[in-house]
Amino acid sequence: MENKDRLKIEKVKMPEADPEVRSHSNVEVNSGISKEQAIMEAQRCLNCKNPTCVDGCPVSVNIPKFIKEIEEEKFEDAITTIKQTNLLPAVCGRVCPQEKQCEASCIYTLRMNKPSVAIGYLERFAADYEREQLKLAKAKPAKSNGIKVAVIGSGPAGLTFAGEMATKGCQVTVFEALHKLGGVLRYGIPEFRLPKEIVDYEINTLKDLGVEFRENFIVGKTISFEQLKEEGYKAFFVGSGAGLPNFMNIKGENSIGVMSSNEYLTRVNLMNAGSKESDTPINRGKHVAVIGGGNTAMDSVRTAKRLGAERAMIIYRRSFDEMPARLEEIKHAKEEGIEFLNLNNPVEYIADENGRVKKIVLQKMELSEPDESGRKRPVPIKGSEYEIDVDLVVVSVGVSPNPLIPSEVKELKTSKWGTILTDDNLQTNVEEIYAGGDIVRGGATVILAMGDGRKAANEMYKKLTEK
Ligand code: FAD
Ligand code: SF4
Numbered sequence: 347m348e349n350k351d352r353l354k355i356e357k358v359k360m361p362e363a364d365p366e367v368r369s370h371s372n373v374e375v376n377s378g379i380s381k382e383q384a385i386m387e388a389q390r391c392l393n394c395k396n397p398t399c400v401d402g403c404p405v406s407v408n409i410p411k412f413i414k415e416i417e418e419e420k421f422e423d424a425i426t427t428i429k430q431t432n433l434l435p436a437v438c439g440r441v442c443p444q445e446k447q448c449e450a451s452c453i454y455t456l457r458m459n460k461p462s463v464a465i466g467y468l469e470r471f472a473a474d475y476e477r478e479q480l481k482l483a484k485a486k487p488a489k490s491n492g493i494k495v496a497v498i499g500s501g502p503a504g505l506t507f508a509g510e511m512a513t514k515g516c517q518v519t520v521f522e523a524l525h526k527l528g529g530v531l532r533y534g535i536p537e538f539r540l541p542k543e544i545v546d547y548e549i550n551t552l553k554d555l556g557v558e559f560r561e562n563f564i565v566g567k568t569i570s571f572e573q574l575k576e577e578g579y580k581a582f583f584v585g586s587g588a589g590l591p592n593f594m595n596i597k598g599e600n601s602i603g604v605m606s607s608n609e610y611l612t613r614v615n616l617m618n619a620g621s622k623e624s625d626t627p628i629n630r631g632k633h634v635a636v637i638g639g640g641n642t643a644m645d646s647v648r649t650a651k652r653l654g655a656e657r658a659m660i661i662y663r664r665s666f667d668e669m670p671a672r673l674e675e676i677k678h679a680k681e682e683g684i685e686f687l688n689l690n691n692p693v694e695y696i697a698d699e700n701g702r703v704k705k706i707v708l709q710k711m712e713l714s715e716p717d718e719s720g721r722k723r724p725v726p727i728k729g730s731e732y733e734i735d736v737d738l739v740v741v742s743v744g745v746s747p748n749p750l751i752p753s754e755v756k757e758l759k760t761s762k763w764g765t766i767l768t769d770d771n772l773q774t775n776v777e778e779i780y781a782g783g784d785i786v787r788g789g790a791t792v793i794l795a796m797g798d799g800r801k802a803a804n805e806m807y808k809k810l811t812e813k
Pocket of ligand 1: 498501502521529534535565586589641748750782784785792
């Protein structure tokens with residue numbers, strides 16, 4: 347097909363579950379594109395000589411190659427190409443902010459002012475096709491080199507590191523503090539965006555490669571680094587994430603019914619608190635306010651809607667233009683009837699006589715010059731305070747690094763924000779310890795965590811084998 351014909355094809359639209367149905371259930375919102383749609387979308391790719399899309403991918407997937415393979419209906423080849431550098435394609439195809447990464451660097455976006463090739467949808471298609479249709483033979487463990495390495499944390503950073511090291515023949519054990527694996531993929535991102543059977547499938551692939559997992563195991567509490575060294579572990583990768591929620595420290599924040607999004611989402615996603623059979627309690631608020639404008643805030647407010655909230659509101663101190671959540675999440679939230687109280691900031695929570703939150707005092711904001719983050723600075727408007735009724739508040743104003751590992755390994759250097767400091771190769775000042783993902787970057791993204799896991803594995807392996 348000639349390029350002029352490729353340019354005439356319209357970008358595929360992702361089929362979605364009906365907003366009315368999905369906002370009362372856990373059905374996945376994006377249903378995935380069909381084989382025919384995938385082939386048609388793949389035909390839009392110009393197979394550029396200098397594929398700028400790859401520069402935008404933190405794990406450097408060979409994007410034009412896998413898209414060409416989809417166009418030629420070589421679906422097994424397509425997934426093999428992706429998996430050469432991305433071990434969690436069904437996850438990334440669903441949750442990566444492609445619009446800020448590979449798709450932002452696609453030639454259609456950069457030079458032609460046209461919608462990019464739908465790289466994320468195609469990645470998801472290839473991964474789902476493999477899982478649902480191809481049912482390929484299980485991966486086999488590589489020949490062992492006898493080197494034992496330990497991973498702390500089973501989020502995307504730890505999982506990617508583990509997979510890469512297992513492929514190189516190392517004996518890898520992943521230690522996870524929670525009773526289920528996956529980090530934020532399990533306890534943070536809800537089922538309606540990332541079904542847990544997909545997380546399980548991708549983790550099982552790592553088990554097939556020989557990776558051992560030990561749940562309910564807190565490194566630093568269950569056992570120390572020293573003890574792990576005595577068990578023969580030669581090196582460590584810390585991917586312990588940024589699971590410590592931030593609060594605003596305003597009056598009334600410790601009222602009953604004010605909680606962090608971390609706690610709220612963990613109760614629902616990890617402990618299944620939304621189901622009648624679960625022993626874990628959950629506050630099913632009728633008037634729910636979620637404070638913040640990131641992905642975590644969108645996930646919380648949409649979860650509240652699914653748990654029966656009549657009014658589920660986002661309270662955000664800037665405007666839609668500055669909102670850090672993915673555009674797709676904002677669109678989906680609007681379709682589901684979420685209210686957006688932008689340019690509003692909570693200044694106080696008012697509780698009833700039992701200490702239970704019943705009102706928020708909000709102050710209106712206006713935007714002024716951009717701050718150090720490049721976004722316009724919100725400035726309070728004096729005298730604009732007003733109250734709204736609420737019975738549940740979910741605070742979603744960012745996270746801080748998990749402090750346990752730095753406090754266990756005292757000599758480990760950290761920044762003033764508590765992130766672990768590493769060199770460019772992700773090695774810390776303690777020779778045998780590498781680190782990556784949110785514990786190094788602060789709250790970031792799945793694909794950046796995966797990129798770190800991959801890089802750290804390559805660098806650590808080089809060091810271990812040159813000895
Ligand atoms: P995590 O995923 O946080 O995993 C760390 C793991 O380490 C946890 O399981 C923890 O229990 C474990 N651990 C900690 N300490 C110990 C210890 N001492 N011993 C053993 N185990 C330990 N990013 C996107 O790209 N797209 C999205 O749509 C998106 N949505 C998000 C929605 C929510 C609700 C949240 C909270 C985040 C979202 N993110 C999203 C961000 C993304 O999930 C994180 O950047 C990513 O998961 C970081 O990966 P990680 O491996 O560094 O850490
Ligand atoms: Fe295809 Fe866009 Fe990458 Fe070019 S930049 S190879 S058109 S996906």
